[in-house]
Amino acid sequence: MIRVSADFAKEVKKRLGGETITNCYQCGTCTSSCPVARVTNRFNPRKLIVQSLRGKRDDVLTGEMIWLCCSCFNCQERCPQRVEIADLIYALRNIAISEGNVPNIYSEFVSALYSEGKLVKVAGFTEKQRENFGLPPLKKPDVEAIRAILAETSFGEVLKVLEGKE
Ligand code: SF4
Ligand code: SF4
Structure with a gap:
């Protein structure tokens, strides 16, 4: 129907x-x-x-x-x-x-951004390659600052909806 x-x-x-x-x-x-x-x-x-x-x-x-x-x-x-x-x-x-309708890949991005400050984890291999090419190590993101920004955009509410999906 x-x-x-x-x-x-x-x-x-x-x-x-x-x-x-x-x-x-x-x-x-x-x-x-x-x-x-x-x-x-x-x-x-x-x-x-x-x-x-x-x-x-x-x-x-x-x-x-x-x-x-x-x-x-x-x-x-x-x-x-x-x-x-x-x-x-x-x-x-x-x-x-x-309403909790979101593809899993997006909810994974959201959780990663909140917990790690990045959408995608950088692999050890990539870090090693940077070293081989003489590039400096990647800076660690300021997760607390990112969370504070996300809180101002009601992102926490989105996260709760997505976590309720599991
Ligand atoms: S371009 Fe797309 S949105 Fe705009 S009037 Fe035409 S069909 Fe509608
Ligand atoms: S924004 Fe770009 S990708 Fe999205 S519907 Fe319009 S033309 Fe297509």
């Missing part, structure tokens, strides 16, 4: 970044400008918008499409209706995150 949420477009419009969703008239310029859509048919910004406008809330928020945008803003610069597409995708991601 396909579930439809009639108010989903209104919900998105109220979010920061989602305000312009109802300007879309489905011309497809965004999709034809999109480097991700060029390499995979798993992503199509025009389709993502029409699904949202039609209230396919569950499909949009639990699907992979919102996570495939690489935020290049090509679409946003070219949209004749001034739909802020990349920002709109951030708004959809924020709704998905608040």
